[in-house]
Structures are given as structure tokens and as C-alpha cells.
Amino acid sequence: MTLTTDARSDAAASAHPLETVYRPARPVDLLGTVGILRRGPNDPTTVHDGGVIWRAVRTPCGIATMALRASADGVRASAWGPGAAAALDTVPDLCGARDDDEGFDAARHPLIADAARRNPGLRLARTNRVFDALAGAIIEQKVTGLQAFGAWRHLVSRFGERAPGPTPRPMHAAPDAAVWRRIPSWVWHRAGVEPSQSKTVARAAERGESIERALTAAAPAARDRVLTSIPGIGAWTSAETRIRALGDPDAVSIGDYHLSHEVGFALTGSRTDDDGMLELLEPWAGQRQRVIRLIFASGVREPRRGPRLAPEDHRLR
Secondary structure, three states: OOOOHHHHHHHHHOOOOEEEEEOOOOOOOHHHHHHHHOOOOOOOOEEEEOOEEEEEEEEOOEEEEEEEEEEOOEEEEEEEOOOHHHHHHOHHHHOOOOOOOOOOOHHHOHHHHHHHHHOOOOOOOOOOOHHHHHHHHHHOOOOOHHHHHHHHHHHHHHHOEEOOOOOOOOOEEOOOHHHHHHOOHHHHHHHOOOHHHHHHHHHHHHOHHHHHHHHHHOOHHHHHHHHHOOOOOOHHHHHHHHHHHHOOOOOOOOOOOOHHHHHHHHHHOOOOOHHHHHHHHHHHOOOHHHHHHHHHHHOOOOOOOOOOOOOOOHHHO
């Protein structure tokens, strides 16, 4: 998977992609594993085009665009830009190569057993991009998905870097921490992001590199404490960050508006609260995120009880 220095230089200078085939030891559902990284249908960093998943990413070697497609011999990956070789090195992690389901017992509940049987290729992706995941999660705090996805699209399209290659539509890699820190307050306001959220992103950006180092070096049990030590980051934001950046198989997004209701309904037929959700998931301690993913993959949903939560446009204040 790792390419030579000459190949890296050629990739940076050429419009032609670098290509590789990742042959996983176990089946991989590409859309179910990597597709969930998209933040809404108009995410400038991730585009689904037919059977191809396009991703604009920032690497230590520069910006890159990746195109991933499932094939009979594995996952075919192409990459463009100065960071192409480094981006291809991440394909196994994106496809769940380090996803460890040891000790997971789907048979503890018939719905989970059935979902696991019908989704044998469902893996937990790992981007290794801690600050990207953290910034996106902070923007999603306490707002509707529609609001959060719109703000993410606005900010990344304006302050991110244009992705190279023949992308199906213009794409951008998310800004680095230094750029997030310099975004003016009026731009955050125009994007529909509350001051508390924008200040939290800026505060985290001041410690961007140290957060990444501390989180990747910490033992899994200590990673939540690393993140929640930052003012403005609680259990929900920590879990959402760990799910995307590190493929944490045990992360549970406590405080989510819908999650406890969906978990309760799927496992018992009745909605519950966060405490009830944690009690229901306790038999799978260490693998609770995997159970949640299988619940959503099952297609079982709590019937809607009322109108959707209406977005609040604070820009009119």
C-alpha cells in the first residue's frame, strides 16, 4: 500500500491518479461503512456518485481526493493531488481494517442477531482526522441536522481547500485548525452557528495538534476524558468525534435528541431515555456503537409522534 518517494512526487505533479486495490480479510459494505462519514447530501468533503464514494481529505503531504468503489476483488481506490499516496495509505482504516469486534455477541437480542446476519460487511470506519471530526461534531451540537449540514457546507466550501481531480462536483477538504481559528464571528453568524459553538471550535483549534496527539496516544478508556476536558465539549461531542476519527466500537452519543428513543424502540418496542438506553446496551459493553449501527442498519424505526423539530434561525435576532 505504501508508495515510493518517486511515486509520491509523480502523483503531486501529475493529473493522473494513483490507484490501488484493498483486499480485506472480511467482506466490507463500502457504503454502510464509509458512506456514513458524509455530513448531509451536499457535504463538500464527501460525495456519493453512483457506486463511487468521493472524499476530499487533508494529509501530511497535502490535499488529496479519493474515489472508492467496491469490486469483485476488493475495494478499488484512486487518488489525486499531492497527498494522493498518503490518502491511499488510509484506505484500510476507512474500510474497517482495525475494527475489532472480539467479544461481540449478536445473539443477545433477535433484532441484533438478524441485523448482523443481513449486514456481514458492516464495519466501523476510522478516518484518523481528529480535528475534522471534532469541528463537525461541535457544529452539530443542539441543532437540527439541516442546520448543521448547511453550516458545515457553507464554512468548508468557503475556507477549505479545493479538491483536485475529476470530482463529480466541486469538493473541498475541511480547513485545518489554524484556519478554523481565524474565521470571523460574522461569518459564523451568517452560517447559522451559535456563538457558543463557534467559540468552542476556536478554543479547540488553539489546541488542535495537542488534542490529536493526546487522543491518539490515550488508552481507549481515557479518550473521552481527553475530549471532555475541553470547555464546551461534552459526552455527545466526544462520542461523535471518536466514532468518526477513531472508529470507537463502544462510543454512545449520550444526549442525542433521537438516539435513546430509537434504541429503546428497537430493543423493547418502547422509547426510553439516556439512562434506559445505557442499561439496554450494557450487555454489549465494549461494543455498544456496533449495536447502535446494527439497529440503524435493521431499518427498524420508532413511528413519528409529531412534527419534526423546527430549525431556529438565530441570524434574525
